[in-house]
Amino acid sequence: MLQIELWKKVAIWLVVVAGLLLALPNAFYNRVETYNDSVAATGEGEGWPSFLPSNLVNLGLDLRGGAHLLAEVRVQDVYATRMQSMWPEIRDRLRDARAEVGTIRLQDSSDPSVLQIRIGEAGGVDRAVQLIEELARPVTSLTGAGATDITVSAQGDVITVQLSEAEKLATDDRTVRQSLEIIRRRIDEVGTREPTIQRQGTDRILIQVPGVGSAAELKDIIGTTAQLTFQPVISRTSSADTAPGAGNEVLPSLDEQGVYYVLETAPVVSGEELVDAQPSFDQNGRPAVSFRFNTSGARKFGDYTANNIGNPFAIVLDGEVISAPVIQSHIPGGSGIITGNFSVEESTNLAVLLRAGALPAGLDFLEERTIGPELGADSIEAGKIATTVAFIAVLVFMVASYGLFGIFANIALMANVVLIFGLLSLLGATLTLPGIAGIVLTIGMAVDANVLVFERIREELKTAKGPARAIQLGYEKALSAIIDANITTFITAVILYAVGSGPVRGFAITLGLGILTSVFTAIYLTRLLIVIWFQRRRPKTLEV
Amino acid sequence: MRLKLIPDDTKFDFFKASKIWLGISAFLIVLALVSVSIRGLNFGIDFRGGTTIRTESAQPVDIAGYRDAVAALDLGDVTITEIFDPTFRPDQNVAMIRIQAQDDTEAVSQDLINAVEGALQAAVPDIKFVSVESVGPKVSGELIKTAAIAVVLAIAAVLVYIWLRFEWQFAVGAVVALIHDVALTIGIFSEVGIRFDLAIIAALLTIVGYSLNDTVVVFDRVRENLRKYKQMPLKDVLNLSINETLSRTLMTSGTTLIALIALLVLGGDVIRGFVFAMTWGVIVGTYSSIFVASALLLRLGVKRDWTKSGPKNTGNKFADIDA
Numbered sequence: 089m090l091q092i093e094l095w096k097k098v099a100i101w102l103v104v105v106a107g108l109l110l111a112l113p114n115a116f117y118n119r120v121e122t123y124n125d126s127v128a129a130t131g132e133g134e135g136w137p138s139f140l141p142s143n144l145v146n147l148g149l150d151l152r153g154g155a156h157l158l159a160e161v162r163v164q165d166v167y168a169t170r171m172q173s174m175w176p177e178i179r180d181r182l183r184d185a186r187a188e189v190g191t192i193r194l195q196d197s198s199d200p201s202v203l204q205i206r207i208g209e210a211g212g213v214d215r216a217v218q219l220i221e222e223l224a225r226p227v228t229s230l231t232g233a234g235a236t237d238i239t240v241s242a243q244g245d246v247i248t249v250q251l252s253e254a255e256k257l258a259t260d261d262r263t264v265r266q267s268l269e270i271i272r273r274r275i276d277e278v279g280t281r282e283p284t285i286q287r288q289g290t291d292r293i294l295i296q297v298p299g300v301g302s303a304a305e306l307k308d309i310i311g312t313t314a315q316l317t318f319q320p321v322i323s324r325t326s327s328a329d330t331a332p333g334a335g336n337e338v339l340p341s342l343d344e345q346g347v348y349y350v351l352e353t354a355p356v357v358s359g360e361e362l363v364d365a366q367p368s369f370d371q372n373g374r375p376a377v378s379f380r381f382n383t384s385g386a387r388k389f390g391d392y393t394a395n396n397i398g399n400p401f402a403i404v405l406d407g408e409v410i411s412a413p414v415i416q417s418h419i420p421g422g423s424g425i426i427t428g429n430f431s432v433e434e435s436t437n438l439a440v441l442l443r444a445g446a447l448p449a450g451l452d453f454l455e456e457r458t459i460g461p462e463l464g465a466d467s468i469e470a471g472k473i474a475t476t477v478a479f480i481a482v483l484v485f486m487v488a489s490y491g492l493f494g495i496f497a498n499i500a501l502m503a504n505v506v507l508i509f510g511l512l513s514l515l516g517a518t519l520t521l522p523g524i525a526g527i528v529l530t531i532g533m534a535v536d537a538n539v540l541v542f543e544r545i546r547e548e549l550k551t552a553k554g555p556a557r558a559i560q561l562g563y564e565k566a567l568s569a570i571i572d573a574n575i576t577t578f579i580t581a582v583i584l585y586a587v588g589s590g591p592v593r594g595f596a597i598t599l600g601l602g603i604l605t606s607v608f609t610a611i612y613l614t615r616l617l618i619v620i621w622f623q624r625r626r627p628k629t630l631e632v
Numbered sequence: 633m634r635l636k637l638i639p640d641d642t643k644f645d646f647f648k649a650s651k652i653w654l655g656i657s658a659f660l661i662v663l664a665l666v667s668v669s670i671r672g673l674n675f676g677i678d679f680r681g682g683t684t685i686r687t688e689s690a691q692p693v694d695i696a697g698y699r700d701a702v703a704a705l706d707l708g709d710v711t712i713t714e715i716f717d718p719t720f721r722p723d724q725n726v727a728m729i730r731i732q733a734q735d736d737t738e739a740v741s742q743d744l745i746n747a748v749e750g751a752l753q754a755a756v757p758d759i760k761f762v763s764v765e766s767v768g769p770k771v772s773g774e775l776i777k778t779a780a781i782a783v784v785l786a787i788a789a790v791l792v793y794i795w796l797r798f799e800w801q802f803a804v805g806a807v808v809a810l811i812h813d814v815a816l817t818i819g820i821f822s823e824v825g826i827r828f829d830l831a832i833i834a835a836l837l838t839i840v841g842y843s844l845n846d847t848v849v850v851f852d853r854v855r856e857n858l859r860k861y862k863q864m865p866l867k868d869v870l871n872l873s874i875n876e877t878l879s880r881t882l883m884t885s886g887t888t889l890i891a892l893i894a895l896l897v898l899g900g901d902v903i904r905g906f907v908f909a910m911t912w913g914v915i916v917g918t919y920s921s922i923f924v925a926s927a928l929l930l931r932l933g934v935k936r937d938w939t940k941s942g943p944k945n946t947g948n949k950f951a952d953i954d955a
Contacts, residue, residue, distance in 0.1 A: 150902070158771060160770075302764070303764070304742055304745070304746070307742060453768070454767070454768040454770055454771040455766065455767045455768060455771050456764075456765070456766050457763070457764070457765040457766070458761075458763060458764045458765070459762075459763045460760070460761070460762035460763055462688070462760070462762055463686065463762040463763050463902070466719070466900060467900055467902055467903075469719075470719045470898060470899050470900030471899060471900070473719075473898050474894050474895040474897075474898040474899040474900075475894075475895075477894040477898060478890065478891035478892075478894035478895060479891075481890045481891070481894060482887050482890055482891055485635070485886065485887055485890060486887070488634070488635035489634060489635045489636070489637075489883060490634070491634060521902060521903050522831050522834055522903060522906060524899075524903075525895060525899070525903055525906060525907060525910070528891045528892065528894070528895050528899075529838065529888065529891065529892070529910065531887075531891050532884075532887045532888030532889070532890065532891035532892065533842070533845070533884070533887075533888055535883075535884065535887045536845070536880075536884040536887075536888075539880050539883045539884050539887075540849065540880055543877075543879055543880040543883070546640075547876065565856075568852055569848065569849045569852040569853070572797055572848045572849075572852055573844075573845040573846075573848045573849050573852075574845070575793065576790050576793055576794070576841065576844040576845060576848055577841035577842065577844065577845050579786070579789045579790060579793060579841075580786045580789075580790070580837045580838070580840050580841035580844075581841065583782055583785050583786045583789060583837065584782065584786075584834060584837050587778050587779075587781060587782035587785070588782065588830075588833075588834065592830055592831060592833065592834040595831075595834045595838075596834070599838065599841075
């Protein structure tokens with residue numbers, strides 16, 4: 089009557105053994121971590137047998153310490169750059185049709201992502217709009233198929249040109265993806281372990297780096313745009329209000345207070361053409377950054393230096409002049425050195441930023457969290473003690489209530505915890521502090537399915553014919569309650585996972601996995617243990 | 633000798649005073665709502681924006697000294713509390729400093745954090761900043777919204793599930809019990825003034841899951857007994873079902889509470905609010921599945937014929953005879 093097919097028995101034991109093997113590395117956390125690091129670095133490692141699984145449960149930031157940043161990409165920045173770079177093209181095109189449109193003048197606009205152009209001949213406005221529209225290109229995105237990248241409208245003699253909505257969407261997506269890539273490169277350059285860099289929503293990026301001292305340090309690396317340009321210097325002034333004149337701009341000096349430079353806006357070369365940047369030292373032994381251009385950059389730089397010997401040029405980083413040296417001689421090789429008032433750390437950071445490339449747009453930080461490693465260690469310690477105490481208390485309680493069957497349930501409970509850790513390791517899921525609470529809660533609730541069955545067996549013993557029948561009926565009749573009760577809890581775990589973030593999500597994972605494993609251990613493992621015991625002993629009466 | 637929480641065969645009448653219990657529950661819900669509307673909730677930075685800094689020092693925490701140190705920075709509302717916990721070492725003095733969101737900054741200002749840390753460092757040389765968390769007002773607004781959506785979604789999802797598996801009367805009973813549990817939990821947070829943050833939302837949803845678990849087990853037995861005893865009055869079926877599952881209800885609540893209390897006492901202060909919410913929820917949830925969900929089910933009544941359904945069966949027997 090109480091038969092479990094052989095293949096089922098084998099499958100149940102296999103699952104338990106697999107869980108045990110997968111969970112095993114976590115018992116030797118530090119050793120396996122070192123092993124994994126050396127495998128990642130050299131392809132082989134010591135201190136852990138290579139035939140065993142070496143996946144570990146990721147510890148969340150709240151347990152390990154580290155920095156968490158949520159950044160929003162200022163996607164609008166790119167609109168302005170795009171439109172400004174279009175202006176020369178539009179100007180040249182209208183100039184060719186001067187006879188029809190008259191004079192062309194760019195109006196000052198409060199919004200830099202909108203070009204407003206006033207033309208001399210109001211009658212030629214339709215022709216001008218047509219000419220500008222011919223510059224439009226199709227949008228390169230799936231959703232924007234058929235649309236063009238700019239919209240042109242006219243009011244009187246003023247023509248307004250701006251990016252179309254479809255192009256803005258496509259640009260936003262591109263900008264965020266580029267930013268993500270550059271952030272990833274910058275963080276990889278610094279070489280921290282297992283950073284999480286994810287896109288969230290349309291224009292946000294989540295960055296989590298375990299181990300970095302603080303969110304502030306992380307922001308130093310990813311917060312700067314690192315737009316490097318080399319621009320010709322017109323003059324040096326002491327006032328920010330100096331009128332720069334057409335095609336020029338006034339930028340402050342990075343470390344000299346009250347010093348401003350008037351520069352040509354169009355750069356000679358920009359950071360995009362750098363192929364390498366390394367921290368180094370100048371002739372006087374001060375920290376500096378040496379760099380090398382690609383071929384086209386090197387040619388432009390070489391030509392410019394050859395033609396402008398004796399003139400100063402400015403090295404500009406994110407709108408501030410780092411230095412403005414005078415060109416001493418023709419620099420043909422395309423390599424050079426940036427000096428300034430750097431510390432060694434700053435020059436190292438700058439080199440990293442230049443190598444990884446500039447961010448296409450600025451970042452706003454919406455959320456930042458720094459958790460010290462001590463706090464994490466304290467939390468782990470407290471969590472361990474609490475879990476152990478909870479575990480032992482539940483074990484004792486179960487044996488006191490159900491005797492031998494309580495012991496079966498306890499074996500299943502231990503297998504349950506092992507399975508949770510095995511699954512967490514297998515999935516590479518993250519264990520957070522609320523996640524530990526989730527495990528403790530699961531320990532409490534995992535006995536529920538067993539309790540349901542045991543109570544049912546007790547009831548059936550009063551009426552049924554013999555212990556074997558009671559056990560069988562107990563399992564059959566308790567099943568619907570077990571399934572309904574666990575599915576409803578599982579639904580909430582899924583919703584938590586979908587809606588929550590960070591630690592809450594970690595909790596949802598352990599709760600959800602805990603439900604799966606506890607149902608498995610209660611329905612299959614405990615039953616298997618009871619059946620094996622029953623077939624050996626063949627008791628005439630049953631005491632549950 | 634086995635440990636038995638209750639005798640084997642109980643015959644408690646759970647509905648003798650069901651009006652009183654329902655009345656008490658309704659009163660407590662109203663009380664919770666009043667408390668939330670008057671006292672409000674002690675929202676953490678997740679929901680309100682702002683910065684919290686957790687400090688540790690070997691010196692005893694001198695709150696007035698800390699306050700003087702940061703007062704010069706003119707940051708608006710600054711709350712400084714000392715934290716006590718049995719898991720702390722003797723030379724571990726912990727304080728939590730909370731700074732309100734600075735109105736105009738959407739993003740989090742590094743300068744602000746540096747200024748506060750600098751001022752505190754000057755006042756207490758050995759101070760360590762073990763965690764610094766900042767949330768901008770933009771994100772915190774969204775977090776409130778998603779949290780509310782999560783709770784509503786969870787309740788709606790189980791409403792549908794129970795409706796499908798049982799009958800609508802069961803679903804209503806279960807969901808009212810859930811709302812009862814959530815309301816009372818939020819109420820106690822408002823009354824005691826424990827910090828209400830994102831983790832508490834997770835706790836609320838767990839309570840929803842747990843309370844439901846309990847209710848469903850009782851309902852499952854009710855469904856079974858309704859089929860078994862077709863003539864028994866609904867009140868007796870409910871009483872029988874609750875009595876039959878009582879031992880299981882108490883065992884499960886007992887083990888869960890044992891685990892949670894271990895965590896509450898030993899798990900450290902970082903998750904204490906979270907664990908407190910769950911402990912409270914387990915107690916309230918166990919109560920509500922009997923005294924709210926089942927009591928409501930009794931009042932709503934229930935379709936008695938579980939064997940066959942469909943319009944065929946609703947016809948009277950004369951029609952059957954004629955055919």
